[in-house]
Amino acid sequence: MAARTVSVRTFAAVGAVAVLVAGLGACASASDDKDPEHRSFALQGRTLTVDSDDSALEIVASDDHTSGKVEVTRWFSGSVAVGTDPEVTWKMDDDRLVLRMHCSGVVADCAARHRIEVPRGIAVQVKEGDGSVRARGFRDALNIRTGDGSVHVTDSTGPLQLRTGDGSVRAEVSSRRVNAHTEDGSVRLELGTVPDLVESRTGDGSVTITLPRATYKVSTETGDGGVDVSVPRDDTSGHVVSARTGDGKVTVRTAN
Structure with a gap:
């Protein structure tokens, strides 16, 4: 009788798995x-x-x-x-x-x-819990915050505030004011026009900022990594760039 009980239970378990696998195969x-x-x-x-x-x-x-x-x-x-x-x-x-x-x-x-x-002509504020955000085409203010996911903005000229708890931040824009912050991930900014203010920070990851040729007031900080600043610098410039990371390389360079 014990052997029969085990056999029945085994058969039932196998049947359940078969049904489950079949269901998985039918799913979108x-x-x-x-x-x-x-x-x-x-x-x-x-x-x-x-x-x-x-x-x-x-x-x-x-x-x-x-x-x-x-x-x-x-x-x-x-x-x-x-x-x-x-x-x-x-x-x-x-x-x-x-x-x-x-x-x-x-x-x-x-x-x-x-x-x-x-x-x-519409300003947009985004509050995303868990997911990536891509945006493009904005002339007005764009504010993106996500708890876990990458942020990528292109083809925009309005002021940007980009923040994620865990993920990379990228922007290829012509905005005059950009604020980019991530707790864990890289920051990569490419500016098509000379900005008034760029502020970037990451807790763990590299920071790369590519700028049009001009003279900038640049401040950098890294807890563990190199610093490479190749743009012309002047502490009296009205074009301010700040790049900080807790662990990673900081690069501020002129576009080719």
Whole structure:
């Protein structure tokens, strides 16, 4: 009787694993979502706040978009083998776009990617809990904060404030004021116009700042790493550059 009990239990366990594997094979992968969801939200003011808990974000400013409208496209890029479908919410509340997603089940691996398109002339503030943020095309102020994820900004001229707890910060822009800060990751800034102020700091990682040819007031600091400053320096210059890292190399150089 004992042998029979073991056999029955073994068979049941094998059956459960087979069902689970079959379920995994039937689940969608990141490339399977060919039918993303899309919504349009009304924007009353001149500043949009994006509040996301766990999503990859792409934020684009363009002259092609209607004034007072924010267009959002969402791709589901995960899978749920056993359990309910992801619980997803998105809403606009007082010019605050709130994006939330919750997955549950025995086996769950779910994520989302959002593309947010805004008209020119809108300042944007981003508060991301866990996910990367990419942004481009901004002439107005852009403030990005993420707890865990990289930040990358391109093709922008407005003032930037970029901060992440864990991830790299990159910017290829023509902004006159840039503030970039990460606790753990590299900072890489390429400026296409002579800035008034660049402040960059990382707790652990290298800092590289590439600038147009001009004379700068430069201050650097590193706890453990080399310093290479090749731009012309003048402590009376109105173009101020600050580069600091706790552990890593600091490079401030002129663009070729």
